[in-house]
Amino acid sequence: MTELTHEELAEIERRFENFDIDTAEVYDVDVDELPPQVVLTRAMAERELLLRQADEVMHDAIGTARAANLSWHKIGIVLGTTGEAARQRYTKHTSGSAVTRAKNGRSARGAKGRLSA
Structure with a gap:
C-alpha cells in the first residue's frame, strides 16, 4: 500500500469539509480496499x-420544552446538571428551536425519519 501525498490528503480533507449528505453519491466500497488515512478521515467526518445531528436534536427538544414552559431547573435535572448550567448552555440556541421553526412554517427536521413539529 502506498502512502498518500500531502496534496492527496488535503484533497480528501477538502472533499469531507464540503460533503453534503443529501446530494452525495453512494459507492459500495469495501473498507479493506481503502487506505487507512481515508478510512480514518471518513470516520472523523x-x-x-x-455530533451535529445530536446537538440539533438536543436544541430542538430543549426549545420545545421551554415553549411548553418547562423550567430550566427541570431541564437541568433531565440533563444531569443544574438548571443554571442548562440555561447558560442552551438559551442562545432556543430561538432557532423546533417550535420557532414550526411557527414560521418550516419543518423542524429534515427527511430520513426525522420528526416534524
Whole structure:
C-alpha cells in the first residue's frame, strides 16, 4: 500500500469539509480496499455529522420544552446538571428551536425519519 501525498490528503480533507449528505453519491466500497488515512478521515467526518445531528436534536427538544414552559431547573435535572448550567448552555440556541421553526412554517427536521413539529 502506498502512502498518500500531502496534496492527496488535503484533497480528501477538502472533499469531507464540503460533503453534503443529501446530494452525495453512494459507492459500495469495501473498507479493506481503502487506505487507512481515508478510512480514518471518513470516520472523523461521520463522527462530526453525528455530533451535529445530536446537538440539533438536543436544541430542538430543549426549545420545545421551554415553549411548553418547562423550567430550566427541570431541564437541568433531565440533563444531569443544574438548571443554571442548562440555561447558560442552551438559551442562545432556543430561538432557532423546533417550535420557532414550526411557527414560521418550516419543518423542524429534515427527511430520513426525522420528526416534524
